[in-house]
Amino acid sequence: MLKRLTGAGAARASAIVLLRAYLRLTIGTTRWTFDIHPDAYPLLTGQGEQSVLVAFWHETLALTPALLWWSIARNPTLRPHVLISRNRDGRLIADIIAPWGAGTIAGSTDRKGKDKGGAAALRQLLALIRSGDPVVITPDGPRGPRRQVEQGAIGLARLSGAPIVPVGGWCASWRLGGWDRMMLPLPFGRGRIVCGAPIAVTREDQDTARANLTGALDAAMHAAAPAPARAAQQLWAGLATLLAPALTLLLHRRLARGKEIRGRQRERMGLTTQPRPPGKLVWLHAASVGETLSILPVIAELLAQNASLHVLVTTATVTAATLLEQRLADIKGGTRVIHQFIPLDVPRWIDRFLRRWRPDAAALTESELWPNLIEACHRQRIPLALLNARLSDRARAGWGRVPGLAARMLGRFAWIAARSDRDAARFRTLGAERIDTPGDLKNAAPPLPADPTTLAHVRALLAHRPVWLAAATHAGEEEEIAKAARQIRTRYPTLLTVIVPRHPERGPAIAEGLDNAPRRAAGQEPGPEDSFWICDTLGELGLFYQAVPIVFIGNSLPGPGRRGGHNPLEPARFGATLATGPLTENFLDAFTRLGNAVHIVPDADALAKWVETMLADPARRTEAGQQAASATHAASTLPNRLATRLLALMDAC
Structure with a gap:
């Protein structure tokens, strides 16, 4: 396809203008969703301690500007470089992407004694990586075979020591007829970029390393493509939106029954007149009294470890809100805690709540798993944790009926701290990966007070x-x-x-x-x-x-x-x-x-x-x-450790 547009003079210049304008239109009007692994986020935004190799399959090359824009928007000082082939196609690509903040390095793996500029490109790439610049590569380029990692990508990772972030992409597109079946984006569609966990290439067997990278890239492509899990998520969101009028009536009934506080029931729709305090804000959600009691020591540790931090606490019940107000008087720095009632799981209400409070990090407690809330946090790049996570056999069976939705939801958490090995095992059966078992917060709670x-x-x-x-x-x-x-x-x-x-x-x-x-x-x-x-x-x-x-x-x-x-x-x-x-x-x-x-x-x-x-x-x-x-010796260090992890999560965002 590109060969038809790589002539000289006016034809080439026209091709560049047309392709650049087309990509600006299509990528700019596509509604992108970015699913970035927490460990990949600092590397892609230049906040890590080392540079990174960003790997796409060649077929998604036209989607590369979407990720470049995402990264540069978060760190304007980034100067990513794209490895391209040294032929006419490669030079055309270099000219097309030149205005979008990315440099290019020309060269590919030498084959059959033919110099393709691989050695010279390798030296330049190593110099860029040592200086901290991210490098974008297509491990199956420039001529395939399709979706087969070439040895040059593995060699570069081994020599540089830079981890590889596997990237998959999908959008509404045409598939071209070349060897790679390249995606050509269509305007006004939807798209998704998935960045998997970084891969460190050691001195392991080269075939093993290539197989690992191939698997990770294929997995990212699979995750980016439309899937039943996303359909389930969209169905959940659609049903919640349709039910919003009925939920409004439900709130009025709850108010009449004393289950909501007059003047504050609008908080359940994400509305509030209370301003967000300046500076860093961590949001913790505890549904009812038991969960609220369990996080009180964590709140105290957060306030003690960061004297300027504010903590937003949401609950779902009036009794939990009243209890929180009573107990805050005993916590040093308790005036820096704000209470709100959690919005119901309606996308528009959740988005309104998050726009108002803009938390720097968030943590849900125990079994509070709300797909629209979790998806909204992910979409707005709010790092999310699950504290004292518990899952009964009944709940596991329920989520097991929608396994794709459950796995998608649990995959949004930066980490899950399970209260027991039994709970951790249940979460893993639903697809949770970043999970450990530090202990039960209820074991660490101080004795209940009494005057x-x-x-x-x-x-x-x-x-x-x-x-x-x-x-x-x-x-x-x-x-x-x-x-x-x-x-x-x-x-x-x-x-x-x-x-x-x-x-x-x-x-x-x-x-x-x-x-x-x-x-x-x-x-x-x-x-x-x-x-x-x-x-x-x-x-x-x-x-x-x-x-x-x-x-x-x-x-x-x-x-x-x-x-x-x-x-x-x-x-x-x-x-x-x-x-x-x-x-x-x-x-x-x-x-x-x-x-x-x-x-x-x-x-x-x-x-x-x-x-x-x-x-x-x-x-x-x-x-x-x-x-x-x-039998009740308290695990007294657990609240401190969880608070430290939450503050680190906030600082990493």
Whole structure:
């Protein structure tokens, strides 16, 4: 194709003008998506400690300006060079791309004793690489065979020590009829550039090195081409967009039910009047109370390590927002923390949120996997991590029904810090690669706080009667707890059952169902005739874990909407004797760690029998509590290490 345009004089000049104008139009009007491996990003933007070889298959040569523009836009001082052949085609290419900030080196591998300028080009390329300039090569050029790496590319990488970044490209295009079936872009289409992990070429067998590079380039091409995963992502985004009006109505219903805060429900659509503070900003998202508690030590470490940093924290629930506000008063630098409610996973709402806050790095927590949010962060070049990552078998099976979407989503994370080897294995089955297991943040959490004066008052209030605690209960469990309590009262008539619901707004309904039991949120305390006390306040579990030595952990009895239990380490730290229902999968490692210190009760009858045993045998109760406490040594350095990794992620962007 190019030979027809490589004549001399006016014809050649016209060809250059036409091709240059055409590429400007097509590449400039193409809507590009860049998928850059985190390890390749600093190399492609001149921020690495060494230069880089950027490798395309020859068929994507016409797409090279898109990546050049992307790199130079992020570092205008870059001076990339493209290795071209020393024939007429190569010279034409050099003239076409000359205005776009890239130099050229002419030469290719010498063959059959014929000098193609390879040796001279090699010397120039080594000099450029040593000076820090990136070099673009086509390992199968200039004449093929197609998609077969020639020895010159491997030799250059070995001699220079520069890593190779494999690049794949795709766009709406015509395929030309030459040996390489070169892509000729079409205007106003879509395109994608994928840059894989850098490859270091050592003194390994040359055939092995060529095979590795061939595989990496083919993988990048496959990733760049349209795939079912992208179709699934687009379908997800389209459905969310169509559902946006219904979601707006849902927010109004949630507001009426007290699940949103009046005046702040628009934050769920990415709207806010709060300004972004100047300087660096890290965004952490924690869905509910448990996740918020787990990241509080990380927030404290972030603020301590960077005195000018601001931290944006988003939650999905009002209770988590209230808890965060309470706990920030105890964190040095807490005034540099901003809270917002997370937007629902509608592309337009997420984009609006990200444009407002422009975080320098972001971290989601545990199992918060929202495809549109993750895709938007990737599109806007916001490096993303997943903290304390957990994935149940149920969730893994769900994502397994859309494996391409799951792999695409998990591939967007710069790194994933799993809470356990079991969770890491589940993530890997869905395609996660950059994942490790530093530990569970919930193991590193400090003991839940309690006001000393209030604790002394509650202890005095409960001192002269048998008492037990049902903590973090969910809808439907209170009926089972009441059934157990009535059985126990046949032997202990003055028994008091303290119920702390996971969601305090359920307090009035629970109290009404239990003969209008007193409610702590209403300022009421139990009298001698009261069988139940509903403690529907927020952030006081630490108070009751210290005041009541017998604790049942909720969200664990079989029933609709209940699964997985709650964190048993929180009461264990205070030496409480513990029981749980059989549903413990959300904290399986923590329950395994506590072992026989936690008693499993399948139903109300078994729960009543266990409470009676603990009330009747204080020595046994104390021994079980001490066994639980001894298993809760905190992994105190984990928040520090995760904060350091997040700050490094921010600095690398």
